[in-house]
Amino acid sequence: MIRAYRIVEGRNEPLDGVPSAEALRQSCWIDLNTPSTADRQLVEQTFGIELPTREEMREIELSSRLYREAGGAFMTATVLCRADAPVPETMDITFVLTGDTLITLRFDDPKPFYGFHNQVTKQSVKLENGVSTFISLLDAILDRIADVLEGAGRDVTAVARELLIEEHQGHLNSDEQHRLLKRIARAHDLTAKARESLVTLTRIIAFTGTVRELINDKALRARLKTLSQDAQSLADYTAFLSSNIAFQLDALLGVVGIEQNNIVKIFSVAAVVFLPPTLVASIYGMNFHFMPELDWPYGYPLAIALMVISVIVPFLYFKRRGWL
Structure with a gap:
C-alpha cells in the first residue's frame, strides 16, 4: 500500500x-x-x-x-x-x-x-x-x-x-x-x-x-x-x-x-527430631532372646516414654537456640 x-x-x-x-x-x-x-x-x-x-x-x-x-x-x-x-x-x-x-x-x-x-x-x-x-x-x-x-x-x-x-x-x-x-x-x-x-x-x-x-x-x-x-x-x-x-x-x-531454605530446614529438623525415637524403636524391635526389657511388665510404656522424651528434648534445644 x-x-x-x-x-x-x-x-x-x-x-x-x-x-x-x-x-x-x-x-x-x-x-x-x-x-x-x-x-x-x-x-x-x-x-x-x-x-x-x-x-x-x-x-x-x-x-x-x-x-x-x-x-x-x-x-x-x-x-x-x-x-x-x-x-x-x-x-x-x-x-x-x-x-x-x-x-x-x-x-x-x-x-x-x-x-x-x-x-x-x-x-x-x-x-x-x-x-x-x-x-x-x-x-x-x-x-x-x-x-x-x-x-x-x-x-x-x-x-x-x-x-x-x-x-x-x-x-x-x-x-x-x-x-x-x-x-x-x-x-x-x-x-x-x-x-x-x-x-x-x-x-x-x-x-x-x-x-x-x-x-x-x-x-x-x-x-x-x-x-x-x-x-x-x-x-x-x-x-x-x-x-x-x-x-x-x-x-x-x-x-x-x-x-x-525454610522448607528444607523444617524437613531437616523433623528428621533430626524423629531420629532418636526411631533408634529406640529399632533397638526394641530387634527381638533378641536375651533382652531383659522384654520381660519387664512396664517395658512397653517405658519405651514409649523414651520415644516421647527423645522428641521433646531436641525440640526444646532447637527452640532455645532460635533454629525454629
Missing part, C-alpha cells in the same frame, strides 16, 4: 488511490506499508532507485543498513513495535532520502507511524520537505520509545514494591512468584528491544548529520542534534533500567531461595 503526501498551498494533501509518477515526484513523503510488487516498481522507476528487499533489511552489517546509492541516502532502523502485546516485537524500517522526498519502507504498522499519519492528515503536523518529515518521524519514534520505557520503569517499581510488601505481610506463594517472574521477564525483553532500537536510531542520526547536502538548514541541524541527545539519554535510561531489572530478578530469586 502507498500513502503519499504533497504540499498544496501550505496544507498536507494526501494522494488517493494509486498515484501517478508525476504526483510521486511532487510528494514530500511516500510511505510504503507492505507494498506489492507493482507499488515497489512504481516508486523505483519514478526515482531511479532500488529499494532493499525484506531479507536485505534484516541484515545487521552497518554497510548494509547505512549507505548512499543513486542519489539517495538509505537508512534502515530496527524499531520497537507491539510494545503493549504480551511479547513485544521489533521491525525493520528503511528510510530513503532522495531529493526533497522521504520514502519509508516497512512491513508492519507501529504506533509512531499510525499516530504520525493521523497528525499529518489532521494538519497538526505540517510537512515541508523530505528531510524535515524524516526528522519529525524520528522524533515520533523516540517519543514512543520514551513512553514505553517509562511504562517498563513503572512496572519494575511496582514489582519492587510488591516484594517489599510481601516481606512484611507474608510469603510469596508459587503463583505470585510465577506472576512476578513473568513481569520481570517481559520488562527485560521490552528494555532489550528498546535498546536495540535506540542503537540503530542513534547510528541513523549520526549518519544523517554527515550528509551535509541533506541537512543544509541550520534549524534542521539543531533539531537533529536534539534528537541525538534524546536518543543518548534514552540509551542511558535503558542501561539504568536493565540494572534495576537485574536487581529485582536477583531479589525475587533470593526470596524464593530463602523460602526453599
